[in-house]
Amino acid sequence: MLAASAFFAGLVFGIGLIVSRMVSPAKVLGFLDLAGRWDPSLAFVMVGAIAIGVVAFGWARKRSVTLLGTPMLLPQAGAVDGRLVGGGALFGVGWGLAGFCPGPAVVALGAGQPKALVFVVAMLAGMLLFEFTERMRARAKAPVPIQTAQPSRDARC
Numbered sequence: 001m002l003a004a005s006a007f008f009a010g011l012v013f014g015i016g017l018i019v020s021r022m023v024s025p026a027k028v029l030g031f032l033d034l035a036g037r038w039d040p041s042l043a044f045v046m047v048g049a050i051a052i053g054v055v056a057f058g059w060a061r062k063r064s065v066t067l068l069g070t071p072m073l074l075p076q077a078g079a080v081d082g083r084l085v086g087g088g089a090l091f092g093v094g095w096g097l098a099g100f101c102p103g104p105a106v107v108a109l110g111a112g113q114p115k116a117l118v119f120v121v122a123m124l125a126g127m128l129l130f131e132f133t134e135r136m137r138a139r140a141k142a143p144v145p146i147q148t149a150q151p152s153r154d155a156r157c
Helices: 002-019 025-032 041-061 082-098 102-110 114-141
Strands: none
Touching: 002 102, 025 041, 025 082, 102 114
């Protein structure tokens, strides 16, 4: 049941991205082109998504389990730091250059758009690089085990 629900939710999400034309880099870049021929139609898509999200998260916060009985795992708000701001800026630059963000890129890849393949490969490479650097940071911060001298087997008191 869980897999079927996840498939259905992904299908609805993908169809929504196609209907709103979020999978079209030209449409997205037109929305981002404030100084040129600006296309504000995606703003309505975003406002609609935010409104649904606010209601859904408000309802979900009151629950401890999902409708399917699994634990309700909601993100916890964290501090706004340099890593968050830098990541957001990098995301925005990538979105502005490519006209894709991760969800629409995967849908566009499924639709056979060649530009989406380049974006998805670059996105996966970035994710792997992030995981690698996080593991290296964790290792660098890990305490070094203290080795204690073991008594010699020949030591006699």
